[in-house]
Amino acid sequence: MTMAIEDRFTDLERKTREELAALLDQCGELADGVRYFEGDDLLDLLTVLDSIRALLADNVTTLRAAVSR
Template structure:
């Protein structure tokens, strides 16, 4: 992978990871105040985000380690 492609991948991954973290923050009120099906929907979303966070963190870690 050339230097520009590496830089682009790192930047894209950083942005994805930051956006996912922003989503987590936005869901905090749902966790605090929702009940029943609404709370279950928030928890499902958090499970999806958790998997994406792990994938993107692994990708970013690899990109930073190869600098």
């Protein structure tokens, strides 16, 4: 039973690391938009960034929990 729980956390940690890295990659790709977009395009981009911010916070919390076990 204990081994299955540890395996699950290992999978969770791996999955969360991948999701977190993908979100960070996406942030980098959006940097030029922040620099150059205006008006509605910039507002749309800021909405995307706000969503990413929330996902980053969730993934960081999950990864901390997985790593500290």
